[in-house]
Amino acid sequence: SAVISQKPSRDICQRGTSLTIQCQVDSQVTMMFWYRQQPGQSLTLIATANQGSEATYESGFVIDKFPISRPNLTFSTLTVSNMSPEDSSIYLCSAMGRGRPSYNEQFFGPGTRLTVL
Amino acid sequence: GENVEQHPSTLSVQEGDSAVIKCTYSDSASNYFPWYKQELGKRPQLIIDIRSNVGEKKDQRIAVTLNKTAKHFSLHITETQPEDSAVYFCAASSNGGADGLTFGKGTHLIIQP
Numbered sequence: 500s501a502v503i504s505q506k507p508s509r510d511i512c513q514r515g516t517s518l519t520i521q522c523q524v525d526s527q528v529t530m531m532f533w534y535r536q537q538p539g540q541s542l543t544l545i546a547t548a549n550q551g552s553e554a555t556y557e558s559g560f561v562i563d564k565f566p567i568s569r570p571n572l573t574f575s576t577l578t579v580s581n582m583s584p585e586d587s588s589i590y591l592c593s594a595m596g597r598g599r600p601s602y603n604e605q606f607f608g609p610g611t612r613l614t615v616l
Numbered sequence: 617g618e619n620v621e622q623h624p625s626t627l628s629v630q631e632g633d634s635a636v637i638k639c640t641y642s643d644s645a646s647n648y649f650p651w652y653k654q655e656l657g658k659r660p661q662l663i664i665d666i667r668s669n670v671g672e673k674k675d676q677r678i679a680v681t682l683n684k685t686a687k688h689f690s691l692h693i694t695e696t697q698p699e700d701s702a703v704y705f706c707a708a709s710s711n712g713g714a715d716g717l718t719f720g721k722g723t724h725l726i727i728q729p
Binding site: 608 | 661
């Protein structure tokens with residue numbers, strides 16, 4: 500399986516500020532995604548990070564709030580902009596497409612725990 | 617969009633017994649169904665997956681079944697052990713997962729010694 504790392508692992512931020520989360524995969528992958536998981540709850544897909552083009556956002560998530568970059572096949576960033584306490588959550592990146600037989604398998608990073616005061 | 621329902625939300629079984637978790641999905645275009653195990657404070661880990669051209673898949677004590685007609689799939693864990701205690705999530709996706717995953721709400725599996 501792919502090794503995925505995220506930075507920072509956790510942060511406490513003031514409302515109105517922005518935080519950029521980095522996701523690094525140890526090998527080239529086809530797809531990268533960003534999810535949000537509120538404590539004790541399930542995972543919700545935020546967007547697909549497309550290499551070299553704008554991310555594809557799910558309903559309820561917009562680029563102005565969650566700008567995403569993916570400059571190459573191993574790296575992506577998610578920015579949480581103009582934060583409010585409702586943005587407090589765990590943000591996880593995932594990757595898939597390392598080649599058969601694991602092509603469909605989606606592997607997750609360790610997550611970034613964000614607290615907004 | 618896709619909607620995935622998962623039941624039960626909590627399941628308590630005696631060690632050594634079997635556990636079954638059930639999920640239903642709404643989008644007939646979904647063709648990839650993974651199951652993840654998440655221990656407290658850790659990342660979700662893929663434990664088994666199934667594609668829509670397969671009705672059943674087994675890996676040691678874990679099996680998954682898929683009924684495309686009824687749009688439901690289930691996780692079966694046999695001979696449960698204390699280390700099986702965790703939250704389990706089912707998910708569904710079209711395009712083999714390339715459209716991202718829609719997750720169920722999760723099942724907290726408790727193995728009683």
